[in-house]
Amino acid sequence: MSSVSSGNSDYGDAPPGYKEAVNSGSFVSPRDSGTISQLDIHAIGYDTNQALTGNVLENIPVYRFGSGELEYISIRLKKNSNSCALVRGPDSSQTPLISTIYRWGPGRRPRMRILSPGTTATVEEAIESDHLVCEVVEVKSRNMISRTQELKTSFGNFEWRYGGRDERKEASEASSLLVLERTDDAASALASNGKVGKRGVPVAQLVRNAELRTQGTSRWMGGNGGRLIMNLGMWTDDKKTTIKDAEAFIVASCILMLKREADRFKDNQIAAVV
Template identity: 60%
Template sequence: MSFITDEKQPHTHLEVDPYDHAGGMSGDSDTDVPPAYDDAFSSAPSTVQLQIHAVGYDYGQALTGNTLENIAVNRVDSTGELVYTSVRLSKSSNSCALVRGQDTSRSLISTIYRWGPGRPPRMRIFGGSTNPGVAVSVDDAINNDHLQCELVEVKSRNMFSRTQRFATSFGTFEWRYADRAERKQPENNADSLLVCERTDGGAGGAGGAGGAGGKSGKRGVQVAQLVRNEAMRTPGTTRWMGGNGGRLVLDLSGWAAAAPDGGKGAAVVTPQDVEAFLVASCICMLKREADRFKDSAIASVV
């Protein structure tokens, strides 16, 4: 999935408390302009590049407790538009809601984290074909259990796996960590590479049919990847941190042919719906990575 282009990274990073991460940044810093990449897909209209700005945790921050961070997601183009913000309400909970821009009156997707073993996170998908035209505040999206939505459980492939599975009405997706060979491909050159594949055999589009889909992956069709290296990870973070952001590249070609009228009332998932889901699920992966990083840091000093 080698379609990274050479665009200036916007420096928008939203935090509730600007001192939460003070003094915690060191090591190899990022440059504003990433290196050029040869890319056969860069001109495809269904290819989207976004920059996820998440600080995550270094070793010291992991030992001092949770931070309250809102995560900004910007378009990688000449405008640097703020496309999404992932909003948290409580420092003691990872539960969050994804909104478009900074409009906290209309949540797109919320991710609910629950205490205790055997209780994986749940995603609530609002709007789109599920609940069109209904405004859901961030507070309701996180705390109201009685809203109309699509409920998606986030499941591990097994108890030892970092791979996470998301079964939705518009396809089943798995986010996984790429192996060394994938990370070191010239088009990636990544310290860390997260890959999302659609594993249910569908190619996208209305009702899960139609469209060409992306390239073949290990277990399905690759639809997204998050690249983290010196040029593309969140400025001020290093490869030794957990849960930090990077360059998210999406291939939405499988949904580009979705009919706008829904085909006689059939539920239609648009590329915009899938884009929001892939952003929210990627952020979920980063939060789980941050939790593992914190647990490992604490265990190392106990």
């Protein structure tokens, strides 16, 4: 199995300290400040040349905003597969928290495996083995042409979708905005601020604009990273799911959205020249 170091020597220095200018008026309120988590997902994604010349093996580091600490790494083992596993940055043993499995063929949806606490597995086992103690989450598109992805878990039902023009404007004039909402019946009662989004209670946003997207990338690329802002208040008193567990799930599912975006971008670029 390939081993990936979590030290900064392999991933370079943490991204520079972007100024804290994320205006998410429809997403959080001042009283949420104690439950807001911000991370920078450092994903290069694809431009036109990369899309036409083949895949790039990219492990995606995720840094804590403010401290610059390496919080997570999404490890991809094979160049010809998007399947990956999320580990904590400081964990030298690289014990997987969540793996995401992509399968070939029409109608074969991605799956996420949320490993049970205490499960000991390698990154390769988390991706390849069907015999782990874990929760399996099927990732479903709302319909055949929709970019919205639905995820039903034991701790709530969620949807990742792309934000509209008004939402992008509110979120620091984002050129691209991914929005995660919790859509099950319990969500409204658990929300700390009473905010309601398009289809549920807003939980997270990935904001990409000139300041917050991964440095060296542009708005014309697919699958590049940005600032992930999460309101984790609804898990403060949860007896089954900790705030750390919820955060890891949000990070892994956000990276899944970026990988799907990158795949669409590559397919569109290839189709344009065929």
